Amino acid sequence: MSQDFTIHFGFRQLQLLKGDITKMAVDAIVNAANSALAGGGGVDGAIHRAGGPAIMRELDQIRAQIGRCETGSAVATGAGDLPARYVFHAVGPIYRDGTHGEPEQLESCYLTCLRLAGERGVESISFPSISTGVYGYPIEAAARIAVKTVANWLAGDAGALKTIKLVQFSDADHQVYRRQAQELRGEFAAGSAS
Numbered sequence: 001m002s003q004d005f006t007i008h009f010g011f012r013q014l015q016l017l018k019g020d021i022t023k024m025a026v027d028a029i030v031n032a033a034n035s036a037l038a039g040g041g042g043v044d045g046a047i048h049r050a051g052g053p054a055i056m057r058e059l060d061q062i063r064a065q066i067g068r069c070e071t072g073s074a075v076a077t078g079a080g081d082l083p084a085r086y087v088f089h090a091v092g093p094i095y096r097d098g099t100h101g102e103p104e105q106l107e108s109c110y111l112t113c114l115r116l117a118g119e120r121g122v123e124s125i126s127f128p129s130i131s132t133g134v135y136g137y138p139i140e141a142a143a144r145i146a147v148k149t150v151a152n153w154l155a156g157d158a159g160a161l162k163t164i165k166l167v168q169f170s171d172a173d174h175q176v177y178r179r180q181a182q183e184l185r186g187e188f189a190a191g192s193a194s
């Protein structure tokens with residue numbers, strides 16, 4: 001198994017790791033949801049299974065208020081039985097060919113969750129690889145956006161946030177994320193890797 005990969009930004013850190021996001025004890029777990037907020041397969045199914053029915057009950061209330069969640073946006077619920085305080089349900093883009101706003105929408109998922117984290121004083125947050133499963137976003141391009149967006153956030157005024165984990169479910173995806181992070185490392189304002 002590959003070792004985790006960490007980039008330090010002063011006392012803050014970005015970790016890339018392989019694993020099951022539902023097992024990670026953090027303040028906030030991000031879900032790769034759909035705009036109907038209706039649950040589904042992949043990481044969405046895993047989060048609802050592990051978190052129990054309380055999460056869907058809250059989503060039912062949110063749906064009653066706002067209808068659906070726009071692509072590139074996210075809504076927050078409690079985390080039910082998961083070892084976290086919140087779940088942020090982010091709606092990633094369905095990939096067509098990359099020229100239909102997909103990169104901006106994917107970046108917006110990460111940024112919206114980071115803002116939700118900031119509003120709640122979250123210190124640690126875990127993201128899955130949004131849109132790269134059923135939604136078909138090419139993993140290299142999606143990994144680059146994920147790493148770049150969260151690294152820039154950590155290099156800026158990240159408030160209470162101390163740790164961002166980008167979680168990959170397969171070894172192959174983990175290697176892609178590591179490569180992208182290594183390539184981007186020179187661009188990070190204050191990052192140093194270990």
Ligand code: ADP
Nearest residue numbers: 020021032042043046129131132133134135169
């Ligand atoms: P999307 O519809 O946004 O593409 P998916 O759930 O189909 O979402 O896939 C997103 C990513 O989440 C994929 O890389 C998939 O391998 C990964 N994934 C699935 N289950 C888990 C899990 N329990 N923990 C972390 N990542 C997971």
